[in-house]
Amino acid sequence: MSNKVQAVRGTQDMLGEAAERFHTVVAAFDKVRRLYGFQRVEVPMFEATSVFARSLGETTDVVSKEMYTFEDRGGDSLTLRPEFTAGISRAYLSEGWQQHAPLKVATWGAAFRYERPQKGRFRQFHQLDAEILGAGESAADVELIAFGAQLLAELGVGDKVELQLNTLGDPETRDAWRTALVAHFEKHRYDLSEESRTRLDKNPLRILDSKEHKDFPIVDSAPVVDDFLTSEAADFFAAVTAGLDEAGVKWTRSPRLVRGLDYYRHTAFEFTTEDLGAQSAVLAGGRYDGLIESMGGPHTPAVGWAAGIERLALLIDAPAPLGIDAALVPLGERAERAATGIAAKLRRAGLACEMAYRGNMKKRMQKANASGARYAIIIGDDELDRGQAAVKNLASGEQQSIAFDRIAEALRGA
RNA sequence: GCGACCGUAGCUCAGUUGGUUAGAGCAUCGGUUUGUGGUACCGAGGGUCGCGGGUUCAAGUCCCGUCGGUCGCCCCA
Secondary structure (H helix, E strand, O other), rough: OOOOOOOOOOOOOOOOHHHHHHHHHHHHHHHHHHHHEEEEEEOOOOOEHHHHHHHOOOHHHHHHHHOOEOOOOOOOEEOOOOOHHHHHHHHHHOOOOOHHEEEEEEEEEEEEEOOOOOOOOOOOEEEEEEEEOOOOOOHHHHHHEEEEEEEEHHHOHHHHHHEEEEEEOOOHHHHHHHHHHHHHHHOOOHHHOOHHHHHHOOOOHHHHHOOHHHHHHHOOOOOOHHOOOOOHHHHHHHHHOOOHHHHHOOOOOOOOOOOOOOOOOEEEEEEOOOOOOOOOOEEEEEEEOHHHHOOOOOOOEEEEEEEEEEHHHHHOOOOOOOOOOOEEOOOHHHHHHHHHHHHHHHHOOOOOOOEOOOOOOHHHHHHHHHHOOOOEEEOOOOHHHHOOEEEEEEEOOOOOEEEEEHHHHHHHHH
């Protein structure tokens, strides 16, 4: 390829099946989102850098090395959104959406992270996002997770994913557990893998899902969150699991599941799959009761999740190719004019049809066939004189004459 | 940020131990059929072998760099 122009690394151009897969995912999301009463929300694709830096945690990978940050002409530091939650939380505050609490919103779109691209991972990627703001009740967690589960079922990937569920407890729980974990791992620092030793300094909770074999015994003997749960936190988690059972959502307790971003509390969950190579999470989220407060707002409990559209698009079965009802095959200029009118009428009647811009009859018939059209509507001088089109069933080869003004009903009846 | 593999027509690929005019299938266009597709046959167009440098009488083939892709690590949707 001697092309000088090329797509930026980690971005993608989609045509045909790839694009259909993408929009199949979005369409399913939009359908299920209505069933659960989540209203559509739109937020900017970029925010002041501090919106993300502060909420996600300064030391997280996303903030410390993956953000697309730039200075605008006014000298302000802006960042392309690496996720949706922070921006939606900011909007909740700056737009006064507190008056609508509890607020259930959904959105989808592009997000940006500077990472090495690989299977199911891109620099510009796309997420579905659902949030419930201003609700501290476990019922919100249950409804949100059930929404995610139904979406996955709707997409036909329900049996390819498993819901991993955990609780990080309230701040008191989390702090106590974290302290105990650090003490435990510190005791075995020398036996830990190199990766985990750096985690110990940066993000000790992450050691829990280490893939290094030499870490396994140390991780297995590590203190579990259950031992540190306050009675309130334990009750809350019990209510969430009971609700999920009630809603018929299958889940697996995953005591080592920890989420990477700093703002999570209580419920943490991930729908995981084995089918995406190194990327196992397709839809993940949790409760972030402290986030809005940390942005300077009132204490506002909230839960949410995000799902990778590309990842789901890889998982679903290929969408059926979009066939059309008819292809117009005009012979000559006079027929082309008449066919233009007929095509417009058919389309207004709700029938999908195509007419090639150029080509002789053979060419147009070939295109009609390639388009997957059920019928070819052939119009030449003879047909114009008689006021009837030759309508050919492209599957059976049968052909019959039909008056111009009766084509729509003939196609629909067939 | 780290590692492995890869980079030849629009697409998928072949190209022998380095050796003349770099091939195939599909796609495109034209013809066999100047009003009948899906099958068949004939033909045509299309390539600075990602880019740059080096070794050599000679590089698509070997070496280095660079860009890009794929997969993995880290982390995440």
